[in-house]
Amino acid sequence: MTPLTDDKNLEQKILDENKRVHALENKLYLSRHPEQTNFFQRNILNKALDSFCKILPVNKNRIIDIGCGSGYVFLPMIAKGYQMTGVDLSEEMIQALKENLDKEKLSRSELIVGDVVEFSKSDITPFDGMIVSALLHHLYDYKSAVRKFCSKVAPGGPLLIFFEPLRQKINSPIRYGLHKRIAEIEERIYKKEMKFRKIPIFEDDYEYSDYQRQFGGIAPEELREILEQEGLEVLKISKYCARRYGIPAFIANSILGTANTFNILAKKRS
Numbered sequence: 637m638t639p640l641t642d643d644k645n646l647e648q649k650i651l652d653e654n655k656r657v658h659a660l661e662n663k664l665y666l667s668r669h670p671e672q673t674n675f676f677q678r679n680i681l682n683k684a685l686d687s688f689c690k691i692l693p694v695n696k697n698r699i700i701d702i703g704c705g706s707g708y709v710f711l712p713m714i715a716k717g718y719q720m721t722g723v724d725l726s727e728e729m730i731q732a733l734k735e736n737l738d739k740e741k742l743s744r745s746e747l748i749v750g751d752v753v754e755f756s757k758s759d760i761t762p763f764d765g766m767i768v769s770a771l772l773h774h775l776y777d778y779k780s781a782v783r784k785f786c787s788k789v790a791p792g793g794p795l796l797i798f799f800e801p802l803r804q805k806i807n808s809p810i811r812y813g814l815h816k817r818i819a820e821i822e823e824r825i826y827k828k829e830m831k832f833r834k835i836p837i838f839e840d841d842y843e844y845s846d847y848q849r850q851f852g853g854i855a856p857e858e859l860r861e862i863l864e865q866e867g868l869e870v871l872k873i874s875k876y877c878a879r880r881y882g883i884p885a886f887i888a889n890s891i892l893g894t895a896n897t898f899n900i901l902a903k904k905r906s
């Protein structure tokens with residue numbers, strides 16, 4: 637595929653397509669993405685959130701979920717008792733999230749519909765902690781976006797970048813071949829499951845919205861450099877293999893040792 641890079645209106649097209657596909661995804665977003673909800677990935681999410689909360693300075697509880705979608709991270713964090721802000725381009729995704737908040741949780745929530753890049757340029761007080769989950773690969777210029785996000789984390793505050801597609805080198809063609817084979821089999825099962833559950837999937841609609849995937853994903857080492865330049869200390873980079881279903885994810889990680897996803901935990905210097 638020729639990279640989609642030479643179009644003058646590319647940035648706007650990426651935004652428009654993200655709005656359109658996530659309006660379609662809305663309430664059923666997480667049902668369509670079992671790679672985020674299977675037991676293997678849930679366990680990784682829970683551990684990542686626990687590590688994030690552990691390094692949050694005492695008595696600090698104002699957290700932002702950048703690109704919060706339908707609440708994959710927002711909901712477990714609000715359940716822990718934090719004061720949560722969520723920003724997302726899609727009104728429909730925000731609405732889906734809202735529907736899962738009772739009165740008390742709603743009183744601790746601030747939900748904003750808008751472009752995260754514009755939001756991060758605005759004059760807002762930095763947050764005690766920030767989480768960015770499965771967002772960066774949707775952005776036209778994720779590197780400068782991350783720089784702006786960093787300026788909105790208060791000194792001493794944690795930043796978790798979670799579940800981004802990993803740009804990887806292929807070291808072993810055999811292992812990579814097996815990795816691809818498992819993915820193909822799993823994809824067939826996934827399509828059958830979605831059909832059986834009458835959940836439409838929108839494969840042909842993702843030409844621009846997953847923009848960074850055409851470059852093979854994102855390299856965590858490049859993010860490390862940016863975070864360090866912006867005054868954060870990188871505490872941990874985890875690379876692993878996410879799969880639609882928990883058992884193939886377990887096999888991929890414990891036997892093949894391949895990776896297609898990463899998470900980064902960092903902390904703003906005081």
Ligand SMILES: C[S@@+](CC[C@H](N)C(=O)[O-])C[C@H]1O[C@@H](n2cnc3c(N)ncnc32)[C@H](O)[C@@H]1O
Nearest residue numbers: 658703704705708724725726751752769770774
């Ligand atoms: C893959 S979903 C992830 C949602 C959620 N963070 C999660 O982990 O499930 C990506 C989300 O980013 C939002 N998004 C994409 N581009 C955006 C932008 N420029 N500004 C704000 N939100 C954006 C989409 O609307 C969508 O809800």
